[in-house]
Amino acid sequence: MLHAVGSTVNALAAILPQPPAQDLDRSHTTTYMRNYMDTLDTKMPAAVVLLSGGLDSATTLAIAGADGFACHAISFDYGQRHRFELAAASRVAAAGHAAEHRIIKLDLSAAAGFGRSALTDEIAVPKDRTGDLAGEIPVTYVPARNTIFLAVALGYAEAIGAFDIFIGVTAVDYSGYPDCRGEFIDAFTRLANLATAAAVTGKGTYAIHAPLLKLSKAQIIRRGLALGVDYSLTHSCYDPGPAGGPCGHCDSCRLRLAGFKAADAQDPLLYE
Numbered sequence: 174m175l176h177a178v179g180s181t182v183n184a185l186a187a188i189l190p191q192p193p194a195q196d197l198d199r200s201h202t203t204t205y206m207r208n209y210m211d212t213l214d215t216k217m218p219a220a221v222v223l224l225s226g227g228l229d230s231a232t233t234l235a236i237a238g239a240d241g242f243a244c245h246a247i248s249f250d251y252g253q254r255h256r257f258e259l260a261a262a263s264r265v266a267a268a269g270h271a272a273e274h275r276i277i278k279l280d281l282s283a284a285a286g287f288g289r290s291a292l293t294d295e296i297a298v299p300k301d302r303t304g305d306l307a308g309e310i311p312v313t314y315v316p317a318r319n320t321i322f323l324a325v326a327l328g329y330a331e332a333i334g335a336f337d338i339f340i341g342v343t344a345v346d347y348s349g350y351p352d353c354r355g356e357f358i359d360a361f362t363r364l365a366n367l368a369t370a371a372a373v374t375g376k377g378t379y380a381i382h383a384p385l386l387k388l389s390k391a392q393i394i395r396r397g398l399a400l401g402v403d404y405s406l407t408h409s410c411y412d413p414g415p416a417g418g419p420c421g422h423c424d425s426c427r428l429r430l431a432g433f434k435a436a437d438a439q440d441p442l443l444y445e
């Protein structure tokens with residue numbers, strides 16, 4: 174019996190969607206195969222989940238899974254200055270029972286003519302900013318990033334027949350980015366339903382889920398911990414040390430640390 178199951182797994186391995194080999198080790202590939210087979214068994218509806226590898230997107234993946242979706246996680250290799258978050262995204266996808274995880278290349282770096290952000294260009298990441306962090310748009314804003322990412326997610330959703338897209342934006346404890354607001358999500362939902370063949374031919378209606386939108390960072394962390402999210406696998410820092418350790422002083426680190434404190438929980442990451 175065990176032998177028969179093993180043969181089935183091997184046969185399915187040849188036909189199931191596989192993550193790019195260079196991004197994942199063998200154990201992750203096995204995990205996706207098992208997760209994908211689970212989704213076939215249960216006929217869960219598919220959802221596309223934007224996964225950066227940070228705290229918010231890891232929680233969003235857990236929420237989408239708990240809501241009964243087979244999660245097709247996508248991350249972007251977009252020319253960001255460090256790649257630790259992509260490694261984190263792979264870890265989080267595997268641990269979060271994603272049906273698959275794809276890393277999509279999209280060059281928004283200064284060398285490609287984009288840049289203009291501290292995350293993609295030779296611009297210093299602000300440290301220990303004081304005052305209302307949501308009061309101005311900081312230099313860590315990446316031009317139109319969430320619009321670009323959601324557009325790719327929409328294309329992927331239409332290609333695989335999914336009508337649900339999850340994004341971990343939050344408008345409470347955030348950095349003041351205009352593409353993290355409810356108005357933006359509402360506008361993109363309207364766009365999705367007039368711009369796609371699947372929507373205009375009545376095959377379905379696209380929903381952009383932003384389950385963290387109205388949650389504070391502490392509420393997000395409590396929700397994630399209740400769902401079993403392992404935050405030691407995540408990466409939030411905009412300016413990590415050479416080994417990937419978080420700086421503890423950029424906006425992202427400070428929002429994260431304040432969130433754990435307010436949630437009365439311990440951040441499992443070791444700060445530089």
Ligand SMILES: [Zn+2]
Pocket residue numbers: 409410411412413419420421422423424425426427
């Ligand atoms: Zn940091």
